[in-house]
Every structure is written in structure tokens, then in C-alpha cells.
Amino acid sequence: xxxxxxxxxxxxxxxxxxxxxxxxxxxxxxxxxxxxxxxxxxxxxxxxxxxxxxxxxxxxxxxxxxxxxxxxxxxxxxxxxxxxxxxxxxxxxxxxxxxxxxxxxxxxxxxxxxxxxxxxxxxxxxxxxxxxxxxx
Numbered sequence: 001x002x003x004x005x006x007x008x009x010x011x012x013x014x015x016x017x018x019x020x021x022x023x024x025x026x027x028x029x030x031x032x033x034x035x036x037x038x039x040x041x042x043x044x045x046x047x048x049x050x051x052x053x054x055x056x057x058x059x060x061x062x063x064x065x066x067x068x069x070x071x072x073x074x075x076x077x078x079x080x081x082x083x084x085x086x087x088x089x090x091x092x093x094x095x096x097x098x099x100x101x102x103x104x105x106x107x108x109x110x111x112x113x114x115x116x117x118x119x120x121x122x123x124x125x126x127x128x129x130x131x132x133x134x135x136x
Contacts, residue, residue, distance in 0.1 A: 027068045034061045060121045
């Protein structure tokens, strides 16, 4: 794939290269945040009842990480399709308008799901912090 392909605007103000870069950097940042939060929550476990409270929160963090990784796989599939289309010298273009719309809808839905799950996790963490029920 040449530089020209990477600079192709896939939607207003966003090139393929910048989109891939954003997704990759966001995934790395999210992974490091999740690792840090899981470490912090693990340190809070002092007895068996704490496990029952904290384990679901850690599970939610891991679910977010999996969703982030799924986004990378979806983008890799798009890139593969682009490379294949270019190598076959398709006259129909990289993606049809319908495929672009479906892709954007799927990405937007995933973003909403991740934001919803992130907000749920933040709310659970606030509840834990506010109630301090893990401390004596």
C-alpha cells in the first residue's frame, strides 16, 4: 500500500492513516489504564467478600479491552479489503457507499457500547470509593 492510499480521506477530515493511528494509540492507552485499574483493584481485595464485589469490576475492564481489540481487527479487515481491491485493480473503488455507511454505523455502535460500559465501570468505581465498604 503506497502513501497515496494511506492519505485517502475515508470520511470528512479523517484519512485511513490517521484513523488507524488513532485506533492504535487509543487501544494502547486504554490497555494501560485497564492494567493499572486492575492492579489497583486487586490490591483492595482483603477477604472473600471483597472478591465478590471487585471481580465483576475487573471483568468489565477486561470486556472493554476485548472490545478495543475487536476494533483493531475490524480495521485490519478493512485495510485487507483495500489492499486486495488495489491489487485486483478494481474499477468499483475501495468501498461502496453502502459499505462505508455500514462500516461507520458499526464503528459508531461499538463506540457507544464502549462508552456505555466505561460509564458503568466509572459508576461502580465511584460507588466503591464513596462507600469505602472494602475498608474495615
